[in-house]
Amino acid sequence: MLDDLDRTIIEILVHDARISLKELSNQVGLSSPSVSERLRRLEEKKVIRSFTIDIDPVALGYSLSAIVRVRPLPGMLHIVEKLIQETPEITECDKVTGDDCFVGKLQFRTMEQLDTILDRLSERAETNTSIVKSSPVKRRLPPLS
Amino acid sequence: MLDDLDRTIIEILVHDARISLKELSNQVGLSSPSVSERLRRLEEKKVIRSFTIDIDPVALGYSLSAIVRVRPLPGMLHIVEKLIQETPEITECDKVTGDDCFVGKLQFRTMEQLDTILDRLSERAETNTSIVKSSPVKRRLPPLS
DNA sequence: AATTATGCTTGATGATCTTGACCGAACTAT
DNA sequence: ATAGTTCGGTCAAGATCATCAAGCATAATT
Numbered sequence: 502m503l504d505d506l507d508r509t510i511i512e513i514l515v516h517d518a519r520i521s522l523k524e525l526s527n528q529v530g531l532s533s534p535s536v537s538e539r540l541r542r543l544e545e546k547k548v549i550r551s552f553t554i555d556i557d558p559v560a561l562g563y564s565l566s567a568i569v570r571v572r573p574l575p576g577m578l579h580i581v582e583k584l585i586q587e588t589p590e591i592t593e594c595d596k597v598t599g600d601d602c603f604v605g606k607l608q609f610r611t612m613e614q615l616d617t618i619l620d621r622l623s624e625r626a627e628t629n630t631s632i633v634k635s636s637p638v639k640r641r642l643p644p645l646s
Numbered sequence: 647m648l649d650d651l652d653r654t655i656i657e658i659l660v661h662d663a664r665i666s667l668k669e670l671s672n673q674v675g676l677s678s679p680s681v682s683e684r685l686r687r688l689e690e691k692k693v694i695r696s697f698t699i700d701i702d703p704v705a706l707g708y709s710l711s712a713i714v715r716v717r718p719l720p721g722m723l724h725i726v727e728k729l730i731q732e733t734p735e736i737t738e739c740d741k742v743t744g745d746d747c748f749v750g751k752l753q754f755r756t757m758e759q760l761d762t763i764l765d766r767l768s769e770r771a772e773t774n775t776s777i778v779k780s781s782p783v784k785r786r787l788p789p790l791s
Numbered sequence: 792a793a794t795t796a797t798g799c800t801t802g803a804t805g806a807t808c809t810t811g812a813c814c815g816a817a818c819t820a821t
Numbered sequence: 822a823t824a825g826t827t828c829g830g831t832c833a834a835g836a837t838c839a840t841c842a843a844g845c846a847t848a849a850t851t
Contacts (some may be wrong), residue, residue, distance in 0.1 A: 502705070511701060518663045518697035523807060532831055533808070539829095552663035553698060556656060556787060559788035560647070560693035563788055568742055568749045582782050594783035597713055597776035604713045604749075604776065608788040631742035631749065637727050638739035642701060643708055643753040666808095668838060677800055678839070684798095795850070800843100807838065814831075821824080 503548065506531065508645045510539060511549070515642060518552045555640075563590075563608040567615065569622075570601035570629040577625040578602065584625065590618055602630070648693065651676065653790045655684060656694070660787060663697045681702065700785075708735075708753040712760065714767075715746035715774040722770040723747065735763055746774070 509529050513520065522540075525534040549593075558566065569591070573581040575624045585594050585603060594605035607630075609615045613632070622628050648656075654674050658665065667685075671678040688694045703711065714736070718726040730739050730748060739750035752775075754760045760775070767773050 509697065514699045515701070516698070518699050521807065522809095531829095534810085534832090535830055537809075546705065547702055550700040550702050551661065551663070553700050553776065554656065554659045554663050555695040555698050556660070557692055557695050558788065561788065561790060566740075568740060585737045586782055589786075589789050591783055592788055593712075593785045594781065595713060595778045596780045597778050597784055599774075599776040601776065603782070605783065614773065629744075631744040631746065633742050636739065637731055637739045637741055638736055638750065639746070640738045641734075643703065643706065643737055644734050645706060666838065667840095676798095679801090679841080680799055682839075793851085795833090795848100797846100797848080799846080801845100802841100802843095804841085805839090807836105809836075810834085812834105815829095817828085818828100819824100819826075821822105 502546075503645075504641045507539060507543060507548075510536065510543070511642075511645065514549075514552075514634070518554075558608050562610050565609050565615070566633045567607045567609070568601075568631045568633065569605050569607050569619070571605065571622060571626045572601050572628075573602040575602075575625040581622070584622065588618060590614075618630075648790075652684060652688060652693075655681065655688070656790065659697075659698075661676075663699075697709070703753050710754050710756075710760070711778045712752045712754070713776045713778065714748075714750050714764070715751050716748040716750065716767060716771045717746050717773075718748075718771040726767070726771045729767065731767070733763060735759070778784050 506529060510525065513525060513528055522533045522537055531535055531539075540549070558564075571581060571585065582596070582603070585591055585605060590608050591605045592608050594603055596602060597604055607615070607618065609618065619628055619630060619631040651674060655670065658670060658673055667678045667682055671681040674681055676684075685694075703709075716726060716730065727741070727748070730736055735753050736750045736752050739748055741747060742749055752760070752763065753784060754763065764773055764775060
């Protein structure tokens, strides 16, 4: 489905999505129309879901983050899911197997804010919260091979 | 630190980091040199950490993912941290407070592969793994206000 | 009140992107 | 085998875009 050239393109763009087509095509070893066409196809096939930016949450004032595991009280599953989606400080959340139904990431500014958000969840779910101390692995791609 | 124009720029780029400066400046309502200069400063201040792409792991063959909580055995903290960092299928990992020391995300292709990876960790840590069934909240920014 | 710093616009220039015409290798069907 | 088709590539042009220098307005500083 993806050949070596596609993988090279992806690896370059992961590090700099705003590189010019010319520079990209130089690094890949193809002409720019070829790379442009490959890019178009990678987007079309939804291999590349989007070009985006990585923002430092601290710069937005969110100096703290936490992993929250959420186990809805009986009958509360859908309400809790909606509540999670409507909590903008929860910046990602997965629904998982096991005792915890949801595992999410929470960005917040103060402990007071954390408390407020968790209080709201606690009306309908048991929560288990771990404050993030550091991130030994920053977001990265798995092996492309 | 950030004004409304900066926030607008960020919101636009989050959705399309490869938009031309011209189009971006139209949407922001400034001339392109102004936007260019603001972009430069946002990068300089490390508000924008990088321009990158969002890749569908499925397109890379990783049709499964899991949240793994890792509690190193006594004395194994640093070895386990290193082991996590050297496991490329772990695409992000936080060090957190609480009983679990690390919480990571694992991308994998088959249950067999999951088993192999967890076996390696289990020599030096207790692990608790939850398979991701869906993602009710895709990665997003917290409120910029 | 004068001065300076900041952040903006404009317009010229040079660089980049896109498009269309064309080419060749690989695969299919006769 | 060979003719046709498809796919992915190059090249060159015209169209578009980014950058730079110059100049202006506003707000802060002295």
